[in-house]
Amino acid sequence: LREDSCWNEIVSSCIDLAGSSASDVRRQLNFVGVTYIEGFASFALPDTEDEDEDDDDDAPPNALCIATTNKEGETKTSTLRANKILIATGSSPFRPTGIPFDGKRIFDSDSINTLSYLPRSIAITGSGIIAIEFAKIFRNLGAEVTLIIRDNVPRNALMKIGLDKDISATLVADLVRGGIKIERGAQVASFDIPQNNMAAPIKITLEGRNGSDRPTGSKMELKVDSYLAAVGRQPNTQKLNLEKAGIELDE
Known part of the structure; x- marks a missing residue:
């Protein structure tokens, strides 16, 4: 086989393995009831920090602004609140x-x-x-x-x-x-x-x-x-x- 053919086969195998691994992780998260959101997150931005606010004093103090894009290319932002936020962004x-x-x-x-x-x-x-x-x-x-x-x-x-x-x-x-x-x-x-x-x-x-x-x-x-x-x-x-x-x- 030509060297480039061997290399393309290696690359293709790695891509397939990575895709399979990612799908498996999603299935496991879904199985244990973890909500999975694919998008971009940041701590409440100036123009969104008041979005979805309520008057509940017991609401979790930490807010994330999450931007998601659908298949049509439309971007939607939402706010997610939690008592603790783990930053593990790679x-x-x-x-x-x-x-x-x-x-x-x-x-x-x-x-x-x-x-x-x-x-x-x-x-x-x-x-x-x-x-x-x-x-x-x-x-x-x-x-x-x-x-x-x-x-x-x-x-x-x-x-x-x-x-x-x-x-x-x-x-x-x-x-x-x-x-x-x-x-x-x-x-x-x-x-x-x-x-x-x-x-x-x-x-x-x-x-x-x-x-x-x-x-x-x-x-x-x-x-x-x-x-x-x-x-x-x-x-x-x-x-x-x-x-x-x-x-x-x-x-």
Whole structure:
């Protein structure tokens, strides 16, 4: 089979599995009597905070404004009140400035799921669990993988996110044993992406830092089919209007 045929089959299987899992969750919620609403929520917005108000002093104090859209594209807002509200809205990839994300050859840890081809080679920036997971996935699929980390010692980078020293060392050894190349003490300085030519490689210039294997500020060129930035995630709270709930953010 052609590589793209194999990759399309993998993507199709993942989509089917995700859809089946989501449907199963909905069935379980319905079975135990949990009301499921698909829409966007925020703590009472200024123009809706008085909507559906009543004079009942015993009404739950916390209000959410929920916007739902029907099949005809019409949006309806309603207010939901509760004594306690759990915020579990997930996260989105952190996108550093200077990286030309395009969803075709330059990806973050979400858009990589839309990859339409199996790259022969890929560079991944990051030293966390997500970066390592994708490094192992692509390596197991036969791609040449280069993991770019800023720390001089890969084990230390893993320890910074809470992994035990021995587990970190074992994990790094497993990556190297699996054929994943680790560019330590390095960061991406620039990208050269061929226009209208998916067959030509991306040229990534790496810059040495922290006096690693190469002198600080020294340059080297890396040629790959694709690039993934997996450098952390940020909470999906921007549109929740948290200040209305008296919640202060520390960053």
